[in-house]
Amino acid sequence: MRIMPARRVTLKDVAATAGVSYQTVSKVINHQLQVSEETERRVWQAVETLNYRPNHTARALRSQRSFTLGYSWPPSPKDQTNPILDQFLQSIFEAAQERGYYLLCFPYNMDTKQHLETYGELIDTGRVDGFILSSVEYQDPRVLFLLERNFPLVAFGRSDPELFFPWIDVDGAAGIAMVMSHLLELGHVRIAALAWPQSSRVGNNRMEGYFNTLKAAGIDPKPCWIQRGEGRFSFGYEATRQLLDLPKADRPTALIALNDPMAIGAMQAAREHKVAIGTQLVIASFDDTPMVRYLDPPLTSVRQPIWEVGQRIIPMLLDYIETGRLPEPTSVLVTPQLIIRGSTGSQINKQEGG
Amino acid sequence: MRIMPARRVTLKDVAATAGVSYQTVSKVINHQLQVSEETERRVWQAVETLNYRPNHTARALRSQRSFTLGYSWPPSPKDQTNPILDQFLQSIFEAAQERGYYLLCFPYNMDTKQHLETYGELIDTGRVDGFILSSVEYQDPRVLFLLERNFPLVAFGRSDPELFFPWIDVDGAAGIAMVMSHLLELGHVRIAALAWPQSSRVGNNRMEGYFNTLKAAGIDPKPCWIQRGEGRFSFGYEATRQLLDLPKADRPTALIALNDPMAIGAMQAAREHKVAIGTQLVIASFDDTPMVRYLDPPLTSVRQPIWEVGQRIIPMLLDYIETGRLPEPTSVLVTPQLIIRGSTGSQINKQEGG
DNA sequence: GAAAGTTAGGCGAACGTTCGCCTTAATAAA
DNA sequence: TTTATTAAGGCGAACGTTCGCCTAACTTTC
Numbered sequence: 001m002r003i004m005p006a007r008r009v010t011l012k013d014v015a016a017t018a019g020v021s022y023q024t025v026s027k028v029i030n031h032q033l034q035v036s037e038e039t040e041r042r043v044w045q046a047v048e049t050l051n052y053r054p055n056h057t058a059r060a061l062r063s064q065r066s067f068t069l070g071y072s073w074p075p076s077p078k079d080q081t082n083p084i085l086d087q088f089l090q091s092i093f094e095a096a097q098e099r100g101y102y103l104l105c106f107p108y109n110m111d112t113k114q115h116l117e118t119y120g121e122l123i124d125t126g127r128v129d130g131f132i133l134s135s136v137e138y139q140d141p142r143v144l145f146l147l148e149r150n151f152p153l154v155a156f157g158r159s160d161p162e163l164f165f166p167w168i169d170v171d172g173a174a175g176i177a178m179v180m181s182h183l184l185e186l187g188h189v190r191i192a193a194l195a196w197p198q199s200s201r202v203g204n205n206r207m208e209g210y211f212n213t214l215k216a217a218g219i220d221p222k223p224c225w226i227q228r229g230e231g232r233f234s235f236g237y238e239a240t241r242q243l244l245d246l247p248k249a250d251r252p253t254a255l256i257a258l259n260d261p262m263a264i265g266a267m268q269a270a271r272e273h274k275v276a277i278g279t280q281l282v283i284a285s286f287d288d289t290p291m292v293r294y295l296d297p298p299l300t301s302v303r304q305p306i307w308e309v310g311q312r313i314i315p316m317l318l319d320y321i322e323t324g325r326l327p328e329p330t331s332v333l334v335t336p337q338l339i340i341r342g343s344t345g346s347q348i349n350k351q352e353g354g
Numbered sequence: 355m356r357i358m359p360a361r362r363v364t365l366k367d368v369a370a371t372a373g374v375s376y377q378t379v380s381k382v383i384n385h386q387l388q389v390s391e392e393t394e395r396r397v398w399q400a401v402e403t404l405n406y407r408p409n410h411t412a413r414a415l416r417s418q419r420s421f422t423l424g425y426s427w428p429p430s431p432k433d434q435t436n437p438i439l440d441q442f443l444q445s446i447f448e449a450a451q452e453r454g455y456y457l458l459c460f461p462y463n464m465d466t467k468q469h470l471e472t473y474g475e476l477i478d479t480g481r482v483d484g485f486i487l488s489s490v491e492y493q494d495p496r497v498l499f500l501l502e503r504n505f506p507l508v509a510f511g512r513s514d515p516e517l518f519f520p521w522i523d524v525d526g527a528a529g530i531a532m533v534m535s536h537l538l539e540l541g542h543v544r545i546a547a548l549a550w551p552q553s554s555r556v557g558n559n560r561m562e563g564y565f566n567t568l569k570a571a572g573i574d575p576k577p578c579w580i581q582r583g584e585g586r587f588s589f590g591y592e593a594t595r596q597l598l599d600l601p602k603a604d605r606p607t608a609l610i611a612l613n614d615p616m617a618i619g620a621m622q623a624a625r626e627h628k629v630a631i632g633t634q635l636v637i638a639s640f641d642d643t644p645m646v647r648y649l650d651p652p653l654t655s656v657r658q659p660i661w662e663v664g665q666r667i668i669p670m671l672l673d674y675i676e677t678g679r680l681p682e683p684t685s686v687l688v689t690p691q692l693i694i695r696g697s698t699g700s701q702i703n704k705q706e707g708g
Numbered sequence: 709g710a711a712a713g714t715t716a717g718g719c720g721a722a723c724g725t726t727c728g729c730c731t732t733a734a735t736a737a738a
Numbered sequence: 739t740t741t742a743t744t745a746a747g748g749c750g751a752a753c754g755t756t757c758g759c760c761t762a763a764c765t766t767t768c
Contacts, residue, residue, distance in 0.1 A: 010755085011755065024718075053475065055753085056481045059756080081645065103458070103460075105458075108444065118451075125410035293433065415754070
């Protein structure tokens with residue numbers, strides 16, 4: 001036998017107490033204002049004393065809306081933690097709650113077909129009104145699926161330019177460009193990059209900042225400076241060893257990594273090569289994982305305004321859902337922030353950096 | 355105007371196609387088997403061709419169940435990442451989906467009263483059938499609130515012994531005891547601890563392992579070996595500086611931290627004192643944040659079986675919800691795993707450690 | 709002072725299920 | 739045969755809302 005918490009208070013109870021029909025109570029609660037002030041007062045009074053709360057399920061059934069948003073994200077590899085997950089989730093939960101929505105979270109299934117099946121189920125069973133996507137890639141199957149079904153979504157991250165859908169993204173190119181300018185100002189000319197494969201959309205965006213800045217400075221990057229691999233510690237370590245073994249004339253004096261784990265690997269390699277980090281080799285990265293401020297030396301990194309992304313992505317999705325029209329603007333680019341620390345030598349910001 | 359995705363397929367559509375009443379279709383779908391095989395076949399056939407899926411909201415309204423579980427967790431401080439969040443979430447999402455449930459996640463509100471208000475709303479509006487709690491403390495207001503409302507919950511973490519409710523927890527005492535035994539085997543006698551304040555339930559559990567092991571070994575820990583503070587890098591750093599300034603006879607040769615950030619702070623302090631980590635000062639900690647395997651030296655740490663906790667906590671809650679009786683067993687203690695790395699000197703596991 | 713307009717609020721229906729009861733026909737027992 | 743038993747499936751109601759329409763009373767207008 002199931003648990004039956006004390007019987008729920010319904011519209012009819014409130015109506016009985018207030019001495020009106022239950023439909024009138026509904027009107028009051030939904031601010032339909034074909035109700036006299038006197039009646040309204042009485043109804044609210046009854047709502048108060050009975051501690052009435054509209055049944056969400058009934059409301060959802062009748063109005064054909066669930067006031068629920070779906071979200072699923074790819075789990076991080078076992079040797080890394082997702083540095084932005086917690087903050088992003090808290091931010092979207094809060095922004096959603098503010099507008100009367102909650103988030104339904106579901107597992108990320110590595111099998112694409114099964115994963116899309118879950119999206120389909122959530123749509124067809126009416127459990128969600130729209131989706132948040134993240135870690136969007138080129139020709140992302142989730143995007144294609146939802147576009148085809150014409151179901152509301154907003155993505156954290158872009159995809160192919162010809163796919164038209166609402167998104168918000170951190171301007172990775174601008175972030176890396178800030179790092180590059182910083183390095184150029186420090187006098188560095190031979191700047192290496194630890195990047196992702198060219199199939200990575202995020203990686204390519206960030207690398208734009210690398211190429212464009214160098215081009216503007218009239219520097220032609222040697223191909224060997226650009227190392228591509230998966231964004232793990234081990235790749236950063238190996239790639240940096242190779243970079244440090246280059247002949248002196250080619251050997252980079254500065255290095256940017258597209259994420260923190262690669263940078264930490266690079267630091268390890270530098271340490272083993274007896275290369276002083278921050279002077280002989282300057283290192284910077286992207287993401288500003290909380291822990292990197294405690295590395296030795298503290299790591300210069302680009303911080304994404306994650307809270308802001310969360311606060312903005314939710315209204316975009318809700319406007320889309322509630323009006324049925326694409327949000328304006330349909331795409332948003334937010335600028336990250338460069339946090340300068342000891343790993344790029346300059347001691348101008350020995351403090352925490354926020 | 356709202357988006358109206360192609361009209362949903364309902365029971366009636368299926369019934370029309372199969373040539374039966376819609377209630378009969380319902381019976382087939384719910385395996386009520388007062389249906390001939392022939393009819394059943396036809397119905398499933400129709401379900402297939404129309405791609406029918408039962409409307410979740412209607413089902414929830416009628417059956418007074420939402421098939422949804424609520425979860426909220428305290429956000430981690432800005433200078434730390436929660437090392438287990440992602441894995442725990444993925445695990446509970448998966449376990450829940452397997453039994454036909456999804457998770458409704460909502461923001462953690464620092465204002466306790468408002469936070470409980472959210473729990474109450476989710477209950478009263480019928481949005482969830484039960485709650486998962488984590489980071490449970492002594493006299494936890496969420497536990498007290500839900501117990502009073504007699505609403506199903508299962509906690510990841512214990513509270514006061516006299517509060518009777520279902521929980522699953524990692525045996526922190528056993529975890530620290532494993533570390534301590536390891537350190538004793540290595541010959542250490544003066545072992546310090548970086549702990550949380552005594553108001554911390556998790557901290558006290560873990561410290562049991564410290565005290566019990568020392569007692570069993572006939573060692574009486576000096577009060578100055580036990581440093582208590584908030585579990586941050588900065589506290590670990592400061593406390594370790596003090597420990598290293600103790601007169602030689604008192605100075606610890608080994609140190610356990612109740613979490614990784616404190617241990618990393620300790621490593622920093624040791625480095626600045628020119629004390630060799632892993633030989634002159636041995637350091638171990640708790641949680642095994644993915645990144646600590648890449649520290650220099652790699653950090654010995656206790657790893658919690660988070661995936662398992664997630665896989666077990668969900669069936670506990672669902673059994674509770676579906677039968678209305680407390681799950682059996684009502685409380686579960688799982689044992690963590692010691693991952694030995696360079697920071698405790700022994701090189702027996704120079705590999706990744708999983 | 710009658711026609712027209714406005715307003716408060718009641719009523720029936722509908723959203724898409726599940727549930728319990730009832731009917732009918734087929735089968736078994738007497 | 740007649741009666742009791744069972745199985746298959748139909749039917750009405752209910753879950754708790756929202757929505758649109760209708761009525762009655764009251765107000766305005768010429």
